[in-house]
Each structure stands twice: as structure tokens, then as C-alpha cells.
Amino acid sequence: MIEKAWARPIEELETLALQCPVQDPLLRSAMHIRSALVVSSNAVVVHQDRLHGMTGPGQVPAFYDLERLTRSAADLRIAQAESQARLQAIGHIIDAREAAQLPDRTPAIRLAQAAVARSVQAPRTPEPPRLGQRPTAAGPAVDTSGPRR
Template identity: 65%
Template sequence: MIEKAWGRPIEALESLAVRSPCDDPLLRTALRLRSALVITDNAVAVHQDRLHALTRPGHVPAFYDLERLTSSAADLRVAQAEGRSFRQAIGHVIEAREAAATAGRAPAVRLAQAAVARSGHSPRALGQLPEQLAPSATACPPGAGRAPHR
């Protein structure tokens, strides 16, 4: 996707992003997401191999292997979800780049900033609705507004 959007091979894009990172922040963001995706894909392969070893044909897992089996399956699901998220984020960055190329300068800057900011967001807290903003970590210290305890 990245090679197609920028029209160059990944190796050339990586050297370009390292040489002049300020020229194209969307390229730098896309390449960072790509490197995270590579790491996640490797983790998926490791978890799959571990599950295949624990569930090979003719092998009955021992009782103590059941925890490893469950843990590996959960880790695999998490790694696969992270990979999907990174692929989606790369797609958003590419969309922002295409929109920046076709739109006027002011909207392009906002889209580029939004794509860069979106790629660095932390996950929402459990039970938090998508349209709610996450509370700032520095908004209120943990003990603020309480009377001193003894």
C-alpha cells in the first residue's frame, strides 16, 4: 500500500524519511506504522507456531499445558487485532495524503495532522464510549480536592 501510494520502493522511502523527516510527516508516520506492523506480524507467527506445537496431531496436552494453550490463543488474538489496527491506520494515513494532494492547502494540513495524531492515540478505557474524549493524565492529580487523611 505504501509503495503504491508514494510510487517508490520501501527502501527508497525509508532513506528519504530518514534524510528529510520534516518534508513529508505522513511518509514518516506510514513507515513507523509499517515497522510496528512487521513486529506484530512476527508476533502472530510466533504465537501460531506455539499453538501448533501445543495442539499437534496425536498429542494430548497435559493439564499444566492448558494454561499455556489458553494464554497463547489469547496472545494470538491480541496480536492479530493489533495488526488489523496498524493496517487500518496506514490506510488512514494514505487517505489523508491523497486528500492533501487533491484539496486546498488548509484542509490538507488538518488532515495530515489528524492522521499523525490518530496513529499515536492510546486505546480507550474500558466502558468508554467512542465519542468521549479520554481524560488528560495531568488534568487532576489523584488526591486533588480531598481533605488530608491521617
């Protein structure tokens, strides 16, 4: 996924991320997340192997092994969730990089920028108070007929 987005082999990208982190901070972030993904992927494999070892064909776990089995299954689920979250983070970084490189912004962005520009340029004239209406206070309404302290 990273190789495809940057159009270079991963080994070259690793050296670029370490040598010139300021030039492409998104690459540095993607490579940092990738290294964490490798660790969590290895943890998934270890937990899977442990579970397969405890629940192999023809084996019935002993009663005292049930807690260890449950703990291993929970650790496997956590490692899988971490791996999935890291994959999504890399995908979000790649999406952000592609969005930043688009020469022609989407129409919605251009419209929003134009609206901001217009609102900055437009003179602001305060609306005169209407007769017979009291100005509204910023806080809650207070009864003003009683004594003040």
C-alpha cells in the same frame, strides 16, 4: 500499500523518511507504523507456531498445559488485533495524503468554506428585545420574589 501510494520502492521510502522527515510527515508516520506492523506480524507468527506445537496432530494437551494454551491463544488474538489496527492506520494515512493532494476539493468542503466566509463578512445586528418579555438568563431560573442574600 505504501509503495503504491508513494510510487517508490520501500527501501527508498525508508531512507527518505529518515533523512527528510519534515518534508513528508505522512511518509514518516506510515513508515513508523510499518516498522511496528513488522514486529506485530512476527509476533503473530511466533504465537501461531507455539499453538501449532502444542496442538499438533495426534497430540492431546495435558491438563497443566491448558493454561499455557489459553494464554498463547489470547496472545495470538492480541497480536492479530494489533496488526489489523496498524494496517488500518496506514490506510488512514494514505487516505489523508490522497485527500490533501486533491486539487479540486469536494463540493461539500467548498460549500462549507463559502458559508464560513459569508458568515464572517455578514454584519451582525443584535435583535432588539421584545416588549413584555424578560431577557433570558444563562443559568437556571431563580425565583426573584423572595429575599436575596
